[in-house]
Amino acid sequence: MRDQPNSVDLLEWYDHHARVMPWRVGPAERAAGIAPDPYRVWLSEIMLQQTTVAAVKDYFLRFTTRWPTVSALADAEDADVMAEWAGLGYYARARNLLKCARVVANEMQGKFPANYEDLLKLPGIGPYTAGAVSAIAFDRPSTVVDGNVERVMARLFDVHTPLPAAKPELTDFATRLTPTDRPGDYAQAVMDLGATICSPRNPACGICPWREPCKARDSGTAADLPKKTPKKPKPVRHGVVYVAKRVDGAFLLERRPDSGLLGGMLGWPGSPWQEGEIPPHSRPIRAEWKTLSGEARHTFTHFHLRLTIKTALVPMDRSPDTGFFVEKTAFSPSDLPTAMRKAFDLYSKS
Incomplete structure (x- = not known):
């Protein structure tokens, strides 16, 4: 040797x-x-x-x-x-x-x-x-x-x-x-x-x-080898996202704050994410919301995320309280981070 x-x-x-x-x-x-x-x-x-x-x-x-x-x-x-x-x-x-x-x-x-x-x-x-x-x-x-x-x-x-x-x-x-x-x-x-x-x-x-x-x-x-110190189980956080589609095909999106997870990325308006029950929050636009069956699941470095998805079709003359509409021709699911794209995938299949 x-x-x-x-x-x-x-x-x-x-x-x-x-x-x-x-x-x-x-x-x-x-x-x-x-x-x-x-x-x-x-x-x-x-x-x-x-x-x-x-x-x-x-x-x-x-x-x-x-x-x-x-x-x-x-x-x-x-x-x-x-x-x-x-x-x-x-x-x-x-x-x-x-x-x-x-x-x-x-x-x-x-x-x-x-x-x-x-x-x-x-x-x-x-x-x-x-x-x-x-x-x-x-x-x-x-x-x-x-x-x-x-x-x-x-x-x-x-x-x-x-x-x-x-x-x-x-x-x-x-x-x-x-x-x-x-x-x-x-x-x-x-x-x-x-x-x-x-x-x-x-x-x-x-x-x-x-x-x-x-x-x-x-x-x-x-x-x-190498030996590794056992990792602690990841907590599970819950949240809700709102997928609003206008009658002309535009989608309601928001740009997340620069700091924090998914900072600066486009995404669906929604609640904060936390362990336990979904926290109180405001809906982004007045509409008749329906809850999809199932949930979007994604894992980040430090936690698992479970997102409830609510959907609505809204008229042309209704303005959002949060976010902005992206025209059908300008919207691309590939521009969304993975967690948000998973929510869109479930919406698309509904």
């Missing part, structure tokens, strides 16, 4: 097995002198937070087709960006995306800073994203630690401290292994290793480039 893992073995594996992604400059291209576009690296990393590669690809391609540079994104209308983001979740990311793009475009001449510390000062960029952009876009030896890297480090060094308490220890191991030669490729290689070989279930240890120095493989504990 080799005593210590090294970046050379991993990079050799990556040169042959790197995943192909629309935002990635592959190892062969990079060796040929093609540098990554920091804008595309940053955009992909923001999109990938709490989301899968498969889910992000189409969003990334639409964004970069519509807004090919950070300056183009900075000039975009907030509502257009939020609409394109709909379905990716964690909508504060989209608001910070715009804030960051405008800082880079207006205060930094459209150029992202290369070093970790300066990246960390930008809106919406935390330690992981700063490390990823610094390493991948600028080939700086910054430590990059996501869930895949945590899993690789926990197994490589047979760390049994449960997450999240193990994060500092795992980050320290990741820092020690980060090379000064090809750090950008290395950062992507270790994430690829965790996503494809050192997977959460049934890791393919037999074909892993780090199988020899892996302490968990040697001790037979790889499949049990």
Whole structure:
């Protein structure tokens, strides 16, 4: 058994097995002198937070087709960006995306800073994203630690401290292994290793480039790592949404406040969300409301949401107390966040 893992073995594996992604400059291209576009690296990393590669690809391609540079994104209308983001979740990311793009475009001449510390000062960029952009876009030896890297480090060094308490220890191991030669490729290689070989279930240890120095493989504990502290059960919150359709086909919508869940997004007017009974609230427009059978269900990071749906058909001359009507030709369900789109889907089937 080799005593210590090294970046050379991993990079050799990556040169042959790197995943192909629309935002990635592959190892062969990079060796040929093609540098990554920091804008595309940053955009992909923001999109990938709490989301899968498969889910992000189409969003990334639409964004970069519509807004090919950070300056183009900075000039975009907030509502257009939020609409394109709909379905990716964690909508504060989209608001910070715009804030960051405008800082880079207006205060930094459209150029992202290369070093970790300066990246960390930008809106919406935390330690992981700063490390990823610094390493991948600028080939700086910054430590990059996501869930895949945590899993690789926990197994490589047979760390049994449960997450999240193990994060500092795992980050320290990741820092020690980060090379000064090809750090950008290395950062992507270790994430690829965790996503494809050192997977959460049934890791393919037999074909892993780090199988020899892996302490968990040697001790037979790889499949049990990383350990995680059990999560508390998520509470269930209840609310009601009002789907009002005008006789000409227009729908009554509101734009949610910038702060809070689904901030800045279009949605159906409705009640606050809370545990227990639906809280008192005002209806958005005078109408004869009917309650649909069933409920729209959606899960956020910290709670499950159950939405009762009330519907009504309203005349042309009636004005809403809350929200505004969106004409039939301008309404697109895809502009709604997932929770609100689920409510519309139930309405459409009724």
